[in-house]
Amino acid sequence: xxxxxQIPAALSVxxxxxxxxxCSFTDSAIYNLQWFRQDPGKGLTSLLLIQSSQREQxxxxxxxxxxxxxxxxxxxxxxxxxxxxxxxxxxxxxxxxAGGTSYGKLTFGQGTILTVHP
Amino acid sequence: DGGIxxxxxxxxxxxxxxxxxxxxxxxxxxxMYWYRQDPGQGLRLIYYSQIVNDFQKGDIAEGYSxxxxxxxxxxxxxxxxxxxxxAFYLCASSWSGETDTQYFGPGTRLTVL
Numbered sequence: 001x002x003x004x005x006q007i008p009a010a011l012s013v014x015x016x017x018x019x020x021x022x023c024s025f026t027d028s029a030i031y032n033l034q035w036f037r038q039d040p041g042k043g044l045t046s047l048l049l050i051q052s053s054q055r056e057q058x059x060x061x062x063x064x065x066x067x068x069x070x071x072x073x074x075x076x077x078x079x080x081x082x083x084x085x086x087x088x089x090x091x092x093x094x095x096x097x098a099g100g101t102s103y104g105k106l107t108f109g110q111g112t113i114l115t116v117h118p
Numbered sequence: 119d120g121g122i123x124x125x126x127x128x129x130x131x132x133x134x135x136x137x138x139x140x141x142x143x144x145x146x147x148x149x150m151y152w153y154r155q156d157p158g159q160g161l162r163l164i165y166y167s168q169i170v171n172d173f174q175k176g177d178i179a180e181g182y183s184x185x186x187x188x189x190x191x192x193x194x195x196x197x198x199x200x201x202x203x204x205a206f207y208l209c210a211s212s213w214s215g216e217t218d219t220q221y222f223g224p225g226t227r228l229t230v231l
Contacts, residue, residue, distance in 0.1 A: 034220075044210075045222070089160055091160075110160045111158075
């Protein structure tokens with residue numbers, strides 16, 4: 001059974017710092033990995049999606065890497081701002097089996113709560 | 119204005135009652151999903167549907183039921199059989215392909231009194 005773990009559980013940094021969030025998964029048979037952002041009491045917003053054949057994806061100040069063989073992904077946030085404060089979740093989508101029953105079954109980590117203070 | 123809507127935002131239920139959470143999308147997505155989120159935890163999949171009139175159990179389907187009579191709608195019923203229903207419920211949708219991202223609604227917070 002796929003398990004996804006995120007470290008650290010919480011992180012508090014001063015504005016302007018570069019930071020790294022970590023995500024590890026136990027089964028490397030994945031189609032893709034996604035990073036999401038969740039503001040308190042809100043839904044999730046997709047930040048980056050990395051296909052299993054890719055090594056990294058970039059969007060603005062965000063860079064996500066994927067090392068499928070070691071079961072790890074990192075989300076790098078450059079020059080952090082107070083507006084980056086949120087919970088960051090990673091999720092993996094498994095490879096579909098012959099019956100397609102694995103399609104859409106994302107497995108999530110528990111999230112990292114990020115606080116960026118001025 | 120495309121997106122996913124969930125209603126109500128807050129819902130209170132007495133023990134022993136069934137309640138239905140609404141999820142509607144106008145993104146023309148084929149697939150829809152229901153997740154449950156508990157404090158300090160990630161999301162867990164309850165049910166998902168790839169096409170109309172078909173749905174599959176997720177990891178924690180016991181005590182829940184769904185229907186998919188229309189492409190745009192995927193309501194979730196929390197039955198009295200669900201022992202600990204107090205949680206934050208999130209609905210999502212996506213194109214029906216392995217590589218497409220899921221788009222999430224704003225969520226419904228259910229509290230059992």
